[in-house]
Amino acid sequence: MKNIYTRVFRGGNGLASFVAVALLLLVVLPCSLDIFRLNLLGKYLTYAFVAVGLVMLWGKAGVLSLGQGVFFGLGGYCMAMFLKLEASDPVSTKIQSTPGIPDFMDWNQLTHLPAFWIPFKSLSFSLCAVILLPTLVAFIIGMAMFKRRVGGVYFAVITQALALILSMGIDSRQGYTGGRNGITDLKTLCGWDIRTHHAQYILYFVTCALLLGAILFSQWLLSGKVGKMLLAIRDREDRVRFSGYDVSMFKVAAFCFAAALSGIGGALFVLQVGFISPSLVGIVPSIEMVIFAAVGGRASLYGAVYGTLLVNTGKSLFSENFPQLWLFAMGGLFIGVVVLFPDGLAGLCDLARKKTGLAIKKLRAGSSSITAPEIAQTIVKGEES
Amino acid sequence: MMFAYTGAELWNIAVMQGFAGLSLFSVLLLMALGLAIIFGQMGVVNLAHGEFMALGAYTVYLCSTLVSNHAPALQPYYFVIAIFVAFLVAALVGLLVEWSLIRFLYKRPLDTLLATWGLSLIMQQSFRSIFGAREVTPTLPEWLMGSFKPTPSIDIPINGVFVMGLTLLLTFGVWFFMFRSRTGLHMRATVQNRAMSDAVGINTKLVDRFTFCLGCGIAGVAGAAFTTIGSTGPDSGSRYIVDTFLVVVLGGTASLLGTIASAFGIAQAQSISEFFLEGTMGKVAVLSGIVIVLMIRPKGLFPSKVRTHS
Known part of the structure; x- marks a missing residue:
């Protein structure tokens, strides 16, 4: 028990950072904000899952993925498919020409549910898919790329292409995916209305708890051998390889872990916001998620949370008050954080x-x-x- | 669906579709040439490359507006001059960017990627603030309009032919410069072995600056050429950036021939698949195909034979 404690908190220092984040998320913010703002904050915290994953992948292992939106989207779509099927029961969709299927399918002249939608009628399947589908995709891509020693900018460019492919693919198959509008009008989770204030409070705290758990688990991973290996790979990859370790498997593992976290984030996003669309999957959101991690400090797990909250709050303030300046500010942030404050x-x-x-x-x-x-x-x- | 056409119709479709493919080929190649120099030679990922193209296009638009307001007599000839102006403007901005930003990041390629993305956001918003959010089109000279018809049912637009000619010219120019000039020799030497190039007296920092500048200038020319086939908006550059990178990566980064071959292959695949598959699905199929090829051949189709120290 003591062993786990020292591994997770690295003595008193880590405990202080953890308590600070936990107090901020669980006490200070819920007490000082109304439910609308808190729900918005909960939405930002789902991006923090991606940022934490990026800290593990980019900050620790030195692999930059510009396609984390793919995994966020996959997790989100898995959750949204379940919720959409629940929302389109035959009674509430009886005005459609084919009752019982999601409304966008009916608009696109589909007369029965496509086969890949059917398993998503089950909650346990959907919850597993939220984690396993992104992990599987990341595993396949990671094996193909890292085994052949593709890394660095090539990996970044190819993951960016993946983000484009997925967002365009979803966009173009409207009957199967909801198209550009995405999957909307999600109402209940097993009969529990997720749109009420009460539900939003609960979902906010669930998100916080899972996020803190993810951070502690990452901290635990990093404090062991895996963490040391990742750092060694980041700093001197060839030496690690010459020492007889299989570098690619560590990178694949880090990529899968980051993907799984992003998937969880995506599912929580859907639960809190009530929709998902390809605009959350594409190139722009994927690269913005990198900047969340970079602002917080690319190698700092707690920094990822602060970075995400800060950038997103800044974004909503700017775009409410000075919409023209927002892109300048964002661009300046990208350049400034890279050139002046790399940490x-x-x-x-x-x-x-x-x-x-x-x-x-x-x-x-x-x-x-x-x-x-x-x-x-x-x-x-x-x-x- | 193919059986609904007669033989002659199929032939016409093949010719027109082939021409559309060639047109797309020249577009992709134009975009990729500048990037092949910056990314292929220097290893710098310039995500603002598309914005440099937009810069060239906006320069042509400015020239066109100036000419039609102050010297309408020059209308038929201005376009040729505007291409040179576009080159100069894009190259100068490139120089500024290299000096103020890129040179600090040569050792950190992943950070260059993020910084140039930031740059692209700033450039996009600048275009939007200066020229407005709506797309603009320069007034084209008469001789670029219209089309010519070798047979009554085949219709080949002149601006497409113009873009193709410009692409050929530019590709030849780049090849000549890289492989037949002293500066090109310095550039290739710096890429292969920086320390040794330094030792034999090549000013590698100057070479870096020049290379980046040249790549941006070529992007400017590409942008100028695009004004003949489409309008320019603040975000037109960013729409093509992924395609452009894939062309360069698929070709094998250090190979000019590879870039040409992959631009040709991607363009033909895309125009054929767009004909048979609806909407953007054709593009999705082509992009997925490229990614799969890259997973099997990560160094691209024409990998460099030179061993480099990394």
């Missing part, structure tokens, strides 16, 4: 901690009576050294 918020925190630590050390070494200007001076000196 993101987490890097800034570390820097601040180091400086104040230095200052405090010097203060303790010095005399007991110190004035404010002297403290400032010590901090400045700490910056210089």
Whole structure:
């Protein structure tokens, strides 16, 4: 038990970060925001799943995927298919020419449910698919690419192409997928109305709990051998290979893990927002999810949560007040975070901690009576050294 | 569905469809040429490449507006000059971008990718603020309009032929420059072995800057050519960026011939599949095919034979 504790929290430091995030998500934000804003926040937190996955994949293993929206979308569509089938029971769709099938199928002259929709009548199948389908897709792609030592920018470009393929594919098969509008009008989960305020509160807390769980599990993975291997692969891949390890399998595993997390995020998105559409799958959302992780600090699990919340809050504030400036701000953010702060918020925190630590050390070494200007001076000196 | 046509009709369709494929081929090749230099030679992923094309297109639009407002007599000739202006403008902006952004990121290719995506967002919004969200079309000279008809039922547009000619010219120019000029030699030497090139007295930093600049300039020319076949909007560049990258990657990054071959293959596959499959499904099929080929042959169809130190 103690072993797990030290692995997950790495002593007191990790515990403090965890408690800070947990307090913010579970106490501070629910107490200070109305349900509309909280629901919006819950939506952002589903992106944080993707960001946490990217921290594992990109920050730790050094593999950048620009197609995480694919997995987010797959998870989301699996959930949405179940909810849509529940929402289109024969009674409520009796005005259609074929009752009992989703409305967009009826509009597209389909007369029976396509075969691949049928298993999604079962909740347990759908929940498994939310996790397993993205993992499977990631496994196939990962095996094909990493086994042949395709990495770096090639991997990024090809995953970006996948995001384009999936979003265009969904878009063009309207009768089977809902097309550009996506799957909408989702109402209940096993009879439980997910649109009420009460349900939105519960879903928000479920999202938070799962997110915190995902972070702790990732932390546990990283503190063991896997974490060390991933870092070693990121920093000197050929040396790891020469030491006799199968580098590609570690990369595949990291890719699958990131995909599974994204899938869970997508499913929670659907539950909270009530729809899914190809616009959440394509190139733009996929690359935006990378910037969430980059702003928080690409190698920091907790940073991913802060980064996601910060960028999305900024996005909604900007697009409400200065819509023309939003793209400039986003573009500047991409450039700034890469050129000036490659370690993101987490890097800034570390820097601040180091400086104040230095200052405090010097203060303790010095005399007991110190004035404010002297403290400032010590901090400045700490910056210089 | 194929049996509903007579033999002559099928032949006409094949000719027109083949021409559409050739037209798409020249478009893809034009886009990919600049990228083949920047990505293939330098290994820099420039996601703002499409915006450099849009920049070239907007430059032509500006030239056209200026000419029709101030010197209508020049109307038939301005387009040729506008192509050069588009090259210069795109190359200059490229120079600025290399100097202010790219040169700090040569050691971090994945970060270049994110930074140039940011750049593309900024350029898109700049276009939108300056030229408006609506698509614009420059006034084309008379000789670019219309079409010619070798037989009554075959219809070949002149602007398509023009784009094709320009593509041929530009491809030849790039080949000549890369393989027959001293600067091209320096560029290839820098790609193969940077340290050694430095040691024999090549200013590799200058070569980098020049290469990036040249690639952007070619993107500008591509954009200028596109104004003859379609209108330009703030986000027209970003629509093609993935296709362009796939052309270069599928061809094998360091090979000019590979880029040409893959542009040809993708264009023909796409125009044929678009004829038989409805809507965007044809494009989805082609893109999936490319990705599958790339999974089997990750270095592309024409991989470089040179071993490089990575």
